[in-house]
Ligand SMILES: O=C(O)CCC(=O)C(=O)O
């Protein structure tokens with residue numbers, strides 16, 4: 001039998017949700033979201049012409065938060081608007097039309113339309129459907145997973161990928177300088193121009209009990225870095241000072257997550273960010289993270305420049321595909 005999508009479950013729900021969507025109390029948003037005065041997630045002006053200053057802002061935010069928003073990043077508003085529009089239109093298609101792109105059961109690839117990613121504790125389910133496919137470089141793209149409808153889907157996604165490249169390059173450059181290594185070092189260590197951009201579209205239908213359910217449960221991204229745009233419905237939270245705090249929605253900002261591969265390369269100086277997403281009672285929330293990750297066979301480990309006798313390597317060297325396999329199957333790294 002076909003897996004039931006959350007979109008269909010949401011349509012059929014009255015004011016309750018099936019038991020498998022009710023999180024344990026330690027995870028329920030109503031009990032665990034912090035709502036008091038707390039420092040705001042850093043917002044960084046990416047057009048700052050003072051490079052040294054920008055390096056220290058990015059480096060501090062990466063060390064203290066592992067998470068920040070960038071503004072004035074140069075991504076054309078039109079490109080983002082179109083990406084969001086075609087993604088939303090895809091999820092508004094009939095179930096049959098969407099199922100054409102379903103993830104191949106049992107395949108190693110993340111690509112395709114689906115409902116479940118990581119194995120979850122106690123069989124709990126996440127209130128989200130998603131679509132995954134590569135958008136860059138061209139050699140990584142499998143158009144089989146790119147919706148043909150709406151017809152402008154392909155053009156909008158290609159344009160967005162192209163606009164994102166200089167921003168990712170600049171970010172990796174600033175992160176390198178923040179570690180005191182040369183500007184090209186992190187990019188090369190994650191594959192250079194073979195760095196892969198995997199787009200995920202998260203679709204969180206309205207949920208009758210947003211106090212009890214979660215969208216994506218707590219996790220760190222296994223990417224090097226993730227750049228995300230949400231729709232206007234707030235829901236992304238990060239763990240800071242042991243509390244879950246909301247990332248405020250800022251129009252036209254790009255949200256940056258430090259992922260596991262940068263944590264490994266930096267030998268722990270930058271940590272990957274623990275985050276989760278909540279859902280909304282009336283509104284559909286959507287988000288478009290792009291996971292920038294090394295190619296499958298690339299071996300990633302702490303940068304030799306950062307490993308000394310006083311600061312020995314804290315992480316193993318591992319092929320990215322092996323890292324991914326362990327992470328998805330909850331096998332200790
Ligand atoms: O929807 C969000 O804002 C976050 C989603 C996320 O963390 C993920 O898909 O990895």
Ligand SMILES: [Fe+2]
Pocket residue numbers: 219220221275289
């Ligand atoms: Fe994530």
